[in-house]
Each structure stands twice: as C-alpha cells, then as structure tokens.
Amino acid sequence: MGYRENPRPGGRSARVQAAVHQSVRDMLATMDRADITIPLIAQRANVTPSTIYRRWGDLQELLADVAASRLRPEGDPAKIGSPREDLEAWAEQYADEMASGVGRQMLRDILSAADVANAEKCSGYTQQQLAVFITRAKERGEPFPALTELMDHVISPIIYRILFDQAPGPDYVRKLIAKVMSKER
Amino acid sequence: MGYRENPRPGGRSARVQAAVHQSVRDMLATMDRADITIPLIAQRANVTPSTIYRRWGDLQELLADVAASRLRPEGDPAKIGSPREDLEAWAEQYADEMASGVGRQMLRDILSAADVANAEKCSGYTQQQLAVFITRAKERGEPFPALTELMDHVISPIIYRILFDQAPGPDYVRKLIAKVMSKER
DNA sequence: TCACTAAGGCAAATTATTTGCTTTTGTACG
DNA sequence: CGTACAAAAGCAAATAATTTGCCTTAGTGA
Incomplete structure (x- = not known):
C-alpha cells in the first residue's frame, strides 16, 4: 500500500x-x-x-511536504544585468523569504520531519537556481564561483543564522557575495 | 506558575x-x-x-531541552599545538559528533522546538568554544580569523550539509579551515 | 462494460493530552 | 524547631488525537 x-x-x-x-x-x-x-x-x-x-x-510529515512544495521555485531567476548582479538580487530575496516568519517556519517544518527527503529536495531547488547563474556566467566567458563555493559560503551562512540566531540583514548578503566573488580573479 | x-x-x-x-x-x-x-x-x-x-x-520541547543540555561543552577545547591545529582538531570532532546519528537527531530536536531558546543556546556554546582559539591566537600575537568568519565559513557549511545533505568528510573540514585562514595574511 | 486495485470513508478501540483538585516538599520566617 | 507559604508533583476524569479493521468508491486497463 x-x-x-x-x-x-x-x-x-x-x-x-x-x-x-x-x-x-x-x-x-x-x-x-x-x-x-x-x-x-x-x-x-x-x-x-x-x-x-x-x-x-503525522503532522510533521504533512507540514514538511507542504513546505517543500511551497519552496519549489517558479522558474529561473530574473536576468537583470551581470550574473553577479542577478545573484545578488536573487540571494537577497532568498534571504528575506527564508528569514520571514513563514519562511523560518517552513525551514523548521522541513527539518523536523523524520523523512530527510524534503530537506534534500529543498536544497536541490537552491542548487538548481544557483546553477543558472553559473551557466550564464560561463556563456559570457566570465569567471564565477563554483556551486560548492556558493552553497558553502553564501547559502549556508544565511540559513545558519536564520535557524540559530536572527535574520541576516540585506548588506550581510551582499558582503557574503562580495567575498566569494573576490576569490575568482 | x-x-x-x-x-x-x-x-x-x-x-x-x-x-x-x-x-x-x-x-x-x-x-x-x-x-x-x-x-x-x-x-x-x-x-x-x-x-x-x-x-x-510537549515532547518536542522536552527533546530540545535534553539535546541542548547534551551539547553543552565539558570544558575548553584541547590545546595540542598552534591555535590553528587546535581549531582543526576541535572542528573535526565537532563535525563528526554533529554528523553522527545522535548528533543529527539532536540538531533536529533543537530546531523543531517552537521555542528558539535552545537553538540560540546551542549556537552560543559553539561561539564560546571558538572564542577560546581566538584568544589563544591573540595571546601569541598570531593573526586569526574573527568569530564571524569562523561561524560563517566553517560552522555554517558543516551544519548546512548535515541538515540538508549528507555528512561532511574529515578533509572537507580541513579545507574550510584552510580557506578561512588563508585570508588572514 | 467489467473486473481489479489503490485510495478514501466510517466507526470502534486505543493512546495521548489537558485540567481541576489534592497532596507533598522544600524554604523562609517567627 | 515548628509553622505557614508557595511551587511543583500526583491523581483521575474529561477531552482529543491516533490507529485500525472493514467496507465503499472511483479510477485504470483489459
């Protein structure tokens, strides 16, 4: 069954x-x-x-399922300028959404379910989005951080703060990106 | 009452x-x-x-309380060599503990409780431990990354991987530290 | 159209949770 | 010491959530 x-x-x-x-x-x-x-x-x-x-x-699994489906991105991230600008805009919105009451709650719901599947799904969505920036940069022949770099040094700090501490401000996100980009020359 | x-x-x-x-x-x-x-x-x-x-x-609050009290460090991190070596040894053990079945479960329990207090407590413990390395380095007049650097670029990536993906290997931790230290010259 | 099966409905049985009231036990004060 | 007080624990009845067996419904494919 x-x-x-x-x-x-x-x-x-x-x-x-x-x-x-x-x-x-x-x-x-x-x-x-x-x-x-x-x-x-x-x-x-x-x-x-x-x-x-x-x-x-149980309730936790249901909430995790709902949360994961709400976190599925609608489409590719917006293309407004250079890959770096696109990433900045996207990451700021991402941080805002996750740090909001609803976002925080969704993260919690996903992590508290016994089944890890939803957490992996959610992380997968993020990686898909980031991969778009990398592809765009490659097409333009510009240097760009690898996926691991972005996950480790942009996404992880944002999520950690939201989960354990308090919301990351908007310039915090930009600083993280600046740091990760500075190593690409 | x-x-x-x-x-x-x-x-x-x-x-x-x-x-x-x-x-x-x-x-x-x-x-x-x-x-x-x-x-x-x-x-x-x-x-x-x-x-x-x-x-x-409820059960979640109780489990979060138990988990947080288990995560309270016993004492200062071991002093085996240079601050960097100490940090490496400590971080590897930290990653192992957190990535183990029990550790993962404790993290989950702490994050799924409605009350954020335990999550903050847990993050506070980590910061206290890291502060010890920073103090030791300062006493020796050695350059060392700031607390924020360590939290953002060593702890956060480790925890993110544990929560969303899979366990970080032992050399992964060393790489993170190498990267964070390399910016201190 | 018909038979098959996965999924949903219903209701009884079981378990967990809440709550009002009572009792115990540590503490402070005379 | 002993007595009064208050915080926290015990008990048990009432309520609510969860599990389960059995039946019905509705899609699917021959």
Missing part, C-alpha cells in the same frame, strides 16, 4: 492532496502554528482524518 | 528533571525515535505524565 509521490493529475488522490495542502496553507496563514491539528485540517479539507494519517503519517 | 530555568540543586524539582532527562537519554539510545512518547518517558522516570506536560509542554 504505497502512495504515489506524484499522483496522476485529475484523479481523486490528486484532489485530496490539493485540498489538504490548501487547508494547511490557509491555516498557517490565519492561525497559530501550535493550534493546527490533523483533525482540523481534515475537517477543512472535507476529508477524513484517517486519510491524512494513512497518507502522510 | 513558572518553572525555574535552573532549579536549585538537590530539590525535588531538580531530581525530577534529572530523572526525566536520564530516561530520555536512555530511550534515545535504545529505541526508535518515533516510538518515544511522554507517557513512556514518565513511566521510566517514575513520574506522572502530567508533570512532564506541565513542565515542558
């Missing part, structure tokens, strides 16, 4: 998934995190609690 | 806390994370469940 990762669109399973995800998003926006329960979600989604339990296991 | 952060030693409150913490540690070592419940912990600690609920609120 395994549930499909990606249910066929239009089927009943997909409708249930959509309704449940939507309920969770609504509830996260309107009520306190601690008051969200599976029976409540089920009621709002017009679904039986046991359906949710069987499909997701 | 507030509970003291640090109950007076020897009192009943302290005994209960110790018994509960011990039960949690035992259970974490012997059974699957998902099977640990508050009633079980209470039983093993010879305590009523309601005591735990009133004191910690």
